[in-house]
Amino acid sequence: MSQQLRAGIIGGGWPGQQHAKGYAAAGGFKVAAIADLIPSRREKFLSEYPGAKQFADAAELLADGEIDVVSVCLPNYLHAATTIAALKAGKHVMCEKPPAMNVKEAKQIEKAAAKANKIVMYSVQRRFGGPEQAAKQAIEKGYAGDAYHARGTWMRTRGIPIGTGWFIDKSRAGGGALIDIGVHLLDLAWFLLGQPRPIGAYGVTHQRFAHTLEENKKIDVDDAAFAMIRFEGGKSLELAASWAINQSPQQQGTICRVYGEKAAIEVYTPEGAVLYRNFDAKGDAKPHPLKPPKLVSHAALMRHFRECILGKATPIIGAKEGVQLMQMIEAIYKSSESGKSVEIKNN
Ligand SMILES: NC(=O)c1ccc[n+]([C@@H]2O[C@H](COP(=O)([O-])OP(=O)(O)OC[C@H]3O[C@@H](n4cnc5c(N)ncnc54)[C@H](O)[C@@H]3O)[C@@H](O)[C@H]2O)c1
Numbered sequence: 001m002s003q004q005l006r007a008g009i010i011g012g013g014w015p016g017q018q019h020a021k022g023y024a025a026a027g028g029f030k031v032a033a034i035a036d037l038i039p040s041r042r043e044k045f046l047s048e049y050p051g052a053k054q055f056a057d058a059a060e061l062l063a064d065g066e067i068d069v070v071s072v073c074l075p076n077y078l079h080a081a082t083t084i085a086a087l088k089a090g091k092h093v094m095c096e097k098p099p100a101m102n103v104k105e106a107k108q109i110e111k112a113a114a115k116a117n118k119i120v121m122y123s124v125q126r127r128f129g130g131p132e133q134a135a136k137q138a139i140e141k142g143y144a145g146d147a148y149h150a151r152g153t154w155m156r157t158r159g160i161p162i163g164t165g166w167f168i169d170k171s172r173a174g175g176g177a178l179i180d181i182g183v184h185l186l187d188l189a190w191f192l193l194g195q196p197r198p199i200g201a202y203g204v205t206h207q208r209f210a211h212t213l214e215e216n217k218k219i220d221v222d223d224a225a226f227a228m229i230r231f232e233g234g235k236s237l238e239l240a241a242s243w244a245i246n247q248s249p250q251q252q253g254t255i256c257r258v259y260g261e262k263a264a265i266e267v268y269t270p271e272g273a274v275l276y277r278n279f280d281a282k283g284d285a286k287p288h289p290l291k292p293p294k295l296v297s298h299a300a301l302m303r304h305f306r307e308c309i310l311g312k313a314t315p316i317i318g319a320k321e322g323v324q325l326m327q328m329i330e331a332i333y334k335s336s337e338s339g340k341s342v343e344i345k346n347n
Contacts, residue, residue, distance in 0.1 A: 005306065006066055008033035008091075010058045010082060011073030012041035013163065015096050015123065019071040020049060022125075022298025028306050029069070035061035038164075058082050062089045069309065071123070072096060075166040076173050080105035087116040092309050094302070096123045098183045098329065099322030101174035106326040110319035119308045120319045121301075124187040127317060128300035130292030131273035135192055135258065135265045138275050138290050144260025150193050152185030153240040153255045160213060160223060160243040168219040176221030178205060179329055182241030185256060186229075187317070187325055189237050192258045192265075196231035198324060202341040203227035203332030209244035227332040239332075265290075 007023045009016045012034055023029035034045040035055040042054045055061045058074065062085055070086045072079055072095040080100045086093045093113075099122050100106040113120040126132050139147050156177075166172035167180065190196075205222035213219060224242035231237070256267035263277035264285075272292055276285040295303060307313035315321075331342040 003028065005029050005068045005092075005309065006032040008035065008061045008064065008067040008070045009045070009073060010035045010061055010070055011075075011096075012036035012038070012045050013073060016071065016073035017045070017048075018125070018298045019073060019094065019123065019302070020045070022302040023071075025299035026302035026306060029302065033061050033064060033067055059085070062086055062091065067091060069094065069305070073123075075163065076101055076179070077166070077171070080109055083109050083120060084112040087112045087118050087120070090116065090118070092119040092305070094121050094123055094305055095322075097187070098174065098179045099326055103323060103326045103330050106319075106323040110323055113319045119305065119315060120322070121305050121308065121315045122317050122322050122325075123298075123301060124184060124317055125298055125301050126184050126188045127191050128297055128304070130296040131267050131269075131290070132188060132192075132256075133296065133300070134290035134292045135256075135267045135273040137293075138265060138273070139192055139194075139258065139260070143263055143275055143277065144258060144265060145262030147193055147258050147260040147265075148234065149236050149238075149259040150189035151238045151255060151257045151259075152189035154181045154185045155240060155242045155245060155247060155251055155253070156181070157242075157247055157249060157251070158209075158212065158244050160209065160219070162217065168213070168217065168221055170220045173221060175329070175333060176205075176207070176219070176225075177223050177241045177243040178203075178225035178227075178332060180241075181243070182225050182227075182239055183325065183329060185241065185254060186237070186239050186328060188256055188267075189239070189258070190229075190325075190328070191316070192256070192267075193231070193235050193237065195321065195324075196233055196235045197346075198229055198328050198331070198344045199232050200230045200341055200343050201227055201328055201331035201335055203335040205333065205336040212244060222336075225332060225336070227335070229328055229332075
């Protein structure tokens with residue numbers, strides 16, 4: 001394999017464009033090809049990466065022996081099949097979130113990656129954001145003490161996505177707000193807790209805002225989800241996600257809080273991540289803004305991907321973690337359906 005890895009982007013929507021920028025900024029990659037069924041998306045892409053090859057269907061790009069790595073930026077129902085086909089074709093894969101439609105598919109990806117001996121990573125780029133990395137570093141240095149509980153929320157007031165039509169169709173998306181945006185904050189909060197093994201979940205989902213969609217649009221997925229997850233060793237995580245909900249406009253946005261025995265971390269503030277420690281008897285504490293690293297977001301994600309491919313690192317969000325993420329999501333959906341808490345069994 002040449003030192004410069006040739007990357008192919010499969011799916012030219014917003015995430016595909018971010019992956020391409022990430023490869024270009026990370027160094028050591030060449031953005032070499034795009035596949036998308038929509039010609040205008042390919043044309044836009046080629047205007048930014050002249051010389052890249054273009055293909056209509058994903059399978060055509062996968063057949064190109066010059067491509068070393070691919071980004072799977074397709075609708076959720078195509079993640080597993082395309083990722084597995086890419087692994088069989090000898091490519092390393094960066095697959096968009098959610099890892100798959102369900103646990104079964106995520107396990108199939110894990111198996112295929114092991115068989116092909118190639119890297120699979122999932123594009124949960126929040127892990128690689130500036131405040132998020134700063135928070136992780138502070139926790140790893142022990143500033144928070146034992147970080148035992150986290151709260152992650154992404155509560156949009158109005159923002160049901162449609163994309164090219166599949167986001168609100170369960171058979172193609174696997175779910176709604178939970179699997180789409182809940183997965184980001186679930187992943188981040190879980191990461192900051194140190195990725196303990198999930199053992200159970202309790203969740204409730206809603207679908208209340210179908211009336212805000214155009215008349216011809218049929219939605220059969222959740223537009224809000226609320227959950228509590230338990231982990232081996234006693235840690236816990238609260239998750240809230242909405243595409244649409246009535247709330248104070250100031251609530252729009254994301255929250256990620258980590259509660260530790262010595263300190264708390266608020267990841268999203270106007271000052272970036274802030275650590276609060278030395279709590280006095282009244283509950284006052286001194287804020288310590290945490291310095292973010294220089295390389296962030298998709299560039300940092302792709303840098304890590306490259307280090308994993310070169311054998312210098314192990315994926316922090318690889319095939320195994322993808323299975324665990326899907327176990328948590330699936331357990332929340334099952335709990336919402338049954339009204340009971342759901343046990344998550346060992347892999
Ligand atoms: N990480 C993030 O922040 C983030 C943000 C948005 C979307 N996503 C994820 O990215 C994925 C794509 O989302 P999107 O918003 O771009 O959706 P989209 O509907 O806008 O785009 C999907 C694209 O896939 C193309 N496509 C479908 N089948 C294809 C095939 N067989 N071969 C080639 N191209 C094909 C379509 O032509 C379309 O351009 C989803 O899994 C979504 O969850 C992630």
